[in-house]
Amino acid sequence: MSEAPRLTESASAVFAVLAQAGSATRPQLASLAGLSKPTVSAAVAELESARLATHSGTASSGTGRSAAVYGLGPASGSVLAVDLGPARTRVRGCALDGTLLAEAATPRARAADAVREALAALPAGAPLRAIVVAVGDVTEPDRAGTGMRPATAKAGPVFDAVSVALPPGVPVHLENNVNCAALAELQEGAARGRRTFGYLRIGVGIGLGIVIGGQVLRGANGAAGELARLPYPWDDDREPRQEALEAYVGSHALLRRAARAWRAGDGPRPRTAERLFALAAEGREPARGLVARHAADVGRLAAAVTAVLDPGLIVLGGSTGADPQLLPGVRAELGRLSWPTEVVSSQIGDLGTVVGAARLAVVKGVQNVTEGAQAKD
Amino acid sequence: MSEAPRLTESASAVFAVLAQAGSATRPQLASLAGLSKPTVSAAVAELESARLATHSGTASSGTGRSAAVYGLGPASGSVLAVDLGPARTRVRGCALDGTLLAEAATPRARAADAVREALAALPAGAPLRAIVVAVGDVTEPDRAGTGMRPATAKAGPVFDAVSVALPPGVPVHLENNVNCAALAELQEGAARGRRTFGYLRIGVGIGLGIVIGGQVLRGANGAAGELARLPYPWDDDREPRQEALEAYVGSHALLRRAARAWRAGDGPRPRTAERLFALAAEGREPARGLVARHAADVGRLAAAVTAVLDPGLIVLGGSTGADPQLLPGVRAELGRLSWPTEVVSSQIGDLGTVVGAARLAVVKGVQNVTEGAQAKD
DNA sequence: CGGACTTCGTTAGGAAGTTAACTAACGAAG
């Protein structure tokens, strides 16, 4: 739709802070954007005439004249976030202020259906400005040139299946799912207000999302935080093997150890990590011992991260990592080995990846508005 | 001296690029600073009247009118860099364009003498704008509030001894020596033109300087890159100990292994790492085997760094790390365990720390000019 | 030696944003 209405720099800045805030009065916009009142007046007028902002009420600050409140306008459009999880595909559509407009989830195999369902629920008149797809894989530049795709065969097929369901002409960004979850913790989880932290995810695999100065660190190959490549075992007389650490700390290994440790009379053997943690929470052996040992292992992983990055905060997530039972053990081992570092459990859970992908999509969508390149309707 | 002559923003920008370039014509300044010709004219006039820049000649680009060349003026002043090394103290005084004005070195115990000697050799009429002191220690905020000091007792006394020799009123910045050396590699060493890399120093101790986007990463406690805290030994059935990795990979351990491996008939046993490497270069056993083993150890260290950061480039430095004999072994082990990463040897050597500290001091000194806070004469 | 051409630097006019001062709107106190 419509021509690309190039915004002035000040209008772009005001739009960006308005999207961040959701809604705001003009004085608030002025102080958030670091602009003067007259400039904000001009910018708001410009945004209103482009239908990117609308007057949505008034707000009185107790004393004095009441201020006009503005929110995003109908032309600001929406963005789409897709989490291609190992079991389920989750899709969210959001406005540029982050409000949820559409949501869908399917088993991984029917990923494209979830995308189509969410797209149908988005407002038709306004442009879709960005799409972020989260995959459990390192990403690499597309052969074709412009885009990105999963680097290994792991996530490739599903990504291709989803691609055909996406509307053409909308910029698509691929991002690692752990990085997305880290962003979610940063924006609305356990790392709110931080500028630097690490999000350590322990589940079937192990991964680290690194946030430095509010930015995700991706690395030269997009492989920053791929802790499975840490040398392990590592000692004077041992030879490290590739991916050996994941095979040792991952949840499969935890269950394998449980199977070995289980004796007759210990009751039914847990088949999932959740069940094992539930037994440990009741104080039952050998579950308790296994969980304590797992906590020490995670603590060592956290120590490795801390030795390199000294992030000041580590958020634990993932199917086994997020359990608060681990905290004392992790903190003890980390404190013994490394620097004073806060350790907390994730508060977002499974939804973290979609939520973070949506946050990222909002950022890209706002850029799409402020930096001119108009997306397809 | 003199009042603080607040510079306009454009004059500050021009001064910054002029300091970076050393000398430049007005058209060059315009393109480097991203300013228009008239604005540069005004800025240069302002800088000249403040004696921060001087006309230093003309340059012809073949055809057309020849351009006026400008360089830093006498009022731009100088900065001081101090490397409190484990054995020697090195001091350098530089102008804000990086040219060396004074140099001194003493044994560590007489550090203050080196500082006094270098200070005496600096031009008297112009202000000293910044001092950077590099120490082999993590740094922490001063109790007093404003400054920083070494966090542990290791470097404290020497730092205090040097402090009394420093002129009062000049801002002093403390920085880790490995971080300084990393900056030196970035600016004039093996990492020129990079935005992100790791500088891995192996000597008596082990340390990592992390540069991301041209900035040194310091971490929440100033302890980023303190690899001695990596969990080691690390295996299913072993308990990691604090600082155990340094005790294993450091040069003391290398010589200890040499002592154990040496048999009668192997010739004189090397007493220093340099000697051991020299024997290995001649192809003599057991030196060659020991060096190959050391290379694999360093490769594992590099793999740990790569697993977390994926920096794309690792520069090896330090008394044992900088030897190019290590390169094939390090590359092989790193390639086996982790991501495609370039590995090169440092080209700067022992001087890296002072050079990097001087670079940092220049940056701080330029900030001192452009951001107003006038230093004492 | 004198155009023709190219590059440097200045002058003139305009765009964008800031500060300062003024007007407008609102609540509370007298």
Add this chain to the structure above:
DNA sequence: CTTCGTTAGTTAACTTCCTAACGAAGTCCG
């Protein structure tokens, strides 16, 4: 109901930097 203090928004003068056009100072070439 008026008046006063406070906060919102507008108007006006000024600052800063840009673009465009022009004059100045070189080189190249016949």
